[in-house]
Amino acid sequence: MLKISNLHARVEEKEILRGINLEVKPGEVHAIMGPNGSGKSTLASVLAGREDYEVTEGTVEFLGKDLLELAPEERAAEGIFLAFQYPVEIPGVTTVNFLKTAINQIRKYHGKDPIDAAQFLKLMKQKAKSVKIDDQLLRRSLNEGFSGGEKKRNEIFQMAMLEPQLGLLDETDSGLDIDALRIVADGVNELRSANRSFIVVTHYQRLLDYIVPDFVHVLYKGRIVKSGTKELALELEEKGYDWIKAEADAAEASVA
Amino acid sequence: MSNTDMQTQLLSDFQAYQNGLNGKAETPFNQLRRLAMDNFSNLGFPTTKHEEWKYSNVKKLVEKSYNFHPKSEAGEDELSALPIPDLAGNILYFINGIFHPELSTLQTPDDKLKIITLSQAITEFPDLLNEYYGKFTDNITESFTALNTAMANDGVVVFIPDNTTLEEPVIMRMIGDVREENVGSFVRNLVVVGKNAEVKIAESFRTLGEKSGFVNAVTEIIVGEDARVDYYKVQDDNDESFHIGTTQVYQKDRSYFYSATVTINGGFVRNNLNLILDGQHINSYMYGLYIPDKKQHIDNHTLVDHRKPNCQSNELYKGILMGKSTGVFNGKIFVQEDAQKTNAYQNCRNVIVSDSATMNTKPQLEIWADDVKCSHGTTTGKLNDDAIFYMQSRGIPKQEAIKLQLLAFAEDVVSQIKIDGIRNYLEVLIREKLHGN
Ligand SMILES: Nc1ncnc2c1ncn2[C@@H]1O[C@H](COP(=O)(O)OP(=O)(O)O)[C@@H](O)[C@H]1O
Ligand SMILES: [Mg+2]
Numbered sequence: 119m120l121k122i123s124n125l126h127a128r129v130e131e132k133e134i135l136r137g138i139n140l141e142v143k144p145g146e147v148h149a150i151m152g153p154n155g156s157g158k159s160t161l162a163s164v165l166a167g168r169e170d171y172e173v174t175e176g177t178v179e180f181l182g183k184d185l186l187e188l189a190p191e192e193r194a195a196e197g198i199f200l201a202f203q204y205p206v207e208i209p210g211v212t213t214v215n216f217l218k219t220a221i222n223q224i225r226k227y228h229g230k231d232p233i234d235a236a237q238f239l240k241l242m243k244q245k246a247k248s249v250k251i252d253d254q255l256l257r258r259s260l261n262e263g264f265s266g267g268e269k270k271r272n273e274i275f276q277m278a279m280l281e282p283q284l285g286l287l288d289e290t291d292s293g294l295d296i297d298a299l300r301i302v303a304d305g306v307n308e309l310r311s312a313n314r315s316f317i318v319v320t321h322y323q324r325l326l327d328y329i330v331p332d333f334v335h336v337l338y339k340g341r342i343v344k345s346g347t348k349e350l351a352l353e354l355e356e357k358g359y360d361w362i363k364a365e366a367d368a369a370e371a372s373v374a
Numbered sequence: 375m376s377n378t379d380m381q382t383q384l385l386s387d388f389q390a391y392q393n394g395l396n397g398k399a400e401t402p403f404n405q406l407r408r409l410a411m412d413n414f415s416n417l418g419f420p421t422t423k424h425e426e427w428k429y430s431n432v433k434k435l436v437e438k439s440y441n442f443h444p445k446s447e448a449g450e451d452e453l454s455a456l457p458i459p460d461l462a463g464n465i466l467y468f469i470n471g472i473f474h475p476e477l478s479t480l481q482t483p484d485d486k487l488k489i490i491t492l493s494q495a496i497t498e499f500p501d502l503l504n505e506y507y508g509k510f511t512d513n514i515t516e517s518f519t520a521l522n523t524a525m526a527n528d529g530v531v532v533f534i535p536d537n538t539t540l541e542e543p544v545i546m547r548m549i550g551d552v553r554e555e556n557v558g559s560f561v562r563n564l565v566v567v568g569k570n571a572e573v574k575i576a577e578s579f580r581t582l583g584e585k586s587g588f589v590n591a592v593t594e595i596i597v598g599e600d601a602r603v604d605y606y607k608v609q610d611d612n613d614e615s616f617h618i619g620t621t622q623v624y625q626k627d628r629s630y631f632y633s634a635t636v637t638i639n640g641g642f643v644r645n646n647l648n649l650i651l652d653g654q655h656i657n658s659y660m661y662g663l664y665i666p667d668k669k670q671h672i673d674n675h676t677l678v679d680h681r682k683p684n685c686q687s688n689e690l691y692k693g694i695l696m697g698k699s700t701g702v703f704n705g706k707i708f709v710q711e712d713a714q715k716t717n718a719y720q721n722c723r724n725v726i727v728s729d730s731a732t733m734n735t736k737p738q739l740e741i742w743a744d745d746v747k748c749s750h751g752t753t754t755g756k757l758n759d760d761a762i763f764y765m766q767s768r769g770i771p772k773q774e775a776i777k778l779q780l781l782a783f784a785e786d787v788v789s790q791i792k793i794d795g796i797r798n799y800l801e802v803l804i805r806e807k808l809h810g811n
Contacts, residue, residue, distance in 0.1 A: 208761050209783075223774060
């Protein structure tokens with residue numbers, strides 16, 4: 119589904135991603151962990167098509183297409199969804215209106231007619247219920263004045279509405295209490311299927327108790343320095359990142 | 375001075391008119407006009423050295439030549455080409471500043487709404503004119519207002535008696551017929567709203583044709599005790615047009631005045647909105663929206679003069695600047711010594727869409743009372759890139775994302791308009807304009 123090879127990216131003069139290799143097969147859930155500032159959000163943004171980051175080397179293939187050639191909206195239409203670490207407030211645009219526009223633009227991309235209004239409302243009601251998001255909230259300006267938890271649930275709600283092929287979750291768990299965490303995880307699990315994949319960026323192993331990953335990777339200084347299964351997450355929880363940092367720094371020093 | 379030609383032309387027009395007056399030259403109305411003409415000829419047209427005209431240069435206007443006495447043949451057919459769909463109410467048509475009763479439709483009975491021409495009013499309602507006409511406009515230092523007072527002859531007086539609530543709005547459609555030649559016109563209307571009366575008024579300006587129109591407009595609105603007035607000024611003129619207009623509002627005790635000034639198109643636009651709050655417990659609202667593109671220039675000057683205690687004024691102007699356009703906002707709030715317990719708020723927010731557009735803002739608060747709450751703020755910024763990327767990441771193309779954001783920005787003002795036909799008309803125009811940019 120997704121194949122990232124030797125991906126390098128920088129912002130201004132600073133190289134942030136320094137050779138990422140990662141393959142995600144249909145139905146898999148990959149967790150990406152790592153200390154602050156290691157490049158996790160950057161990786162998610164580069165995959166979603168944020169222009170601030172310049173890809174200097176490497177390739178990304180998504181469902182047989184060269185992902186890096188596509189505009190962000192084309193990537194979305196092809197099935198990539200990024201749940202933002204910091205969802206943006208958009209005054210004056212309601213979530214309902216926003217999602218209807220998004221769905222219709224994606225349908226247009228695929229040569230389909232706009233969604234029937236009644237069908238849209240039905241879909242919305244059903245999905246809102248599954249992530250326990252209040253109807254009233256969806257009629258307010260997108261994310262404006264939402265609590266941290268409401269913003270994150272709104273991201274998962276949008277993902278449920280857009281039914282992507284690949285969901286990128288950037289620290290969707292941070293700032294959530296245990297109930298909200300469970301709702302978010304349930305929302306994701308409901309979407310899991312044999313041909314839908316997820317990359318879950320998280321700091322804490324606790325999310326992975328609910329969304330059980332097939333693989334866990336540690337990102338450090340712009341590279342994946344360790345990969346394993348869900349046991350790796352438990353080990354990190356127990357021992358912290360210092361041993362991995364030391365290992366990786368030593369390896370880099372010996373190369374140089 | 376470069377403006378002598380137009381000035382000379384106007385002076386000689388005025389002289390010719392005076393010579394034709396015969397016995398009527400000594401009416402108070404005409405004395406006011408002569409005084410105004412004297413003031414105008416002393417003042418001349420303002421230059422950018424004038425503080426109030428620093429960013430709005432009328433040189434291009436005064437160098438053009440205009441026919442100030444055109445004959446327009448525009449009738450029903452031409453007007454139907456300038457539709458405002460689903461507009462209901464009392465609709466008054468003015469072509470090049472001249473009221474056309476035969477094109478207008480009045481729904482409200484005569485005892486609730488009187489529409490009379492200025493010349494009729496001079497003979498039939500001299501007291502009303504003496505009390506209000508030109509009494510609150512600045513004919514001394516404002517050269518365009520003085521000029522208008524001197525020259526305007528063909529407007530109307532709109533009179534709503536005490537204790538009258540009008541269900542149907544009063545809509546004045548000002549059509550500038552510039553199909554054949556450059557046309558100059560003086561639009562002058564006086565609206566008197568009686569005690570405890572209520573009305574919604576709209577003025578819509580629109581050019582017909584491609585030549586240049588110079589519209590010099592003055593509207594005076596008297597809001598009686600306990601009266602409630604909604605007033606909307608909407609503009610969609612061609613790129614060659616010049617509009618210099620003043621709306622002078624005088625509010626009495628406990629009255630309510632709610633306004634929106636929306637400029638969709640116009641080559642050079644200067645709107646002055648002046649409010650005198652000469653009573654207690656008055657509420658005033660001023661909304662504005664301007665969305666210039668190309669080389670359009672839109673200047674809004676507002677002035678709220680708080681003269682008495684316990685009043686509140688609230689102002690929000692918003693601009694979207696595209697292309698090589700320029701915008702000006704100058705907002706004055708005066709709180710006089712007597713006006714204790716005043717609440718006055720002002721806010722001006724602008725989005726610059728293109729690198730070549732510019733916006734000048736100047737809030738100007740002058741407060742002589744000590745127990746007041748006043749605040750003002752202006753922001754001028756670019757579109758939020760994070761928001762655009764967020765929308766793109768959901769499948770919305772960049773251009774659509776920008777449009778969605780701008781529409782939402784404009785909606786804050788447009789949604790204030792309570793005449794459905796006018797609001798819908800504006801929403802369509804805004805969509806079209808943002809789509810083309
Ligand atoms: N737009 C940007 N401009 C400048 N520096 C950036 C930008 N985005 C990220 N960085 C820097 O890149 C590094 C990685 O950031 P990020 O991807 O957010 O890390 P993580 O999500 O793993 O905490 C950090 O040092 C951060 O300061
Ligand atoms: Mg991050």
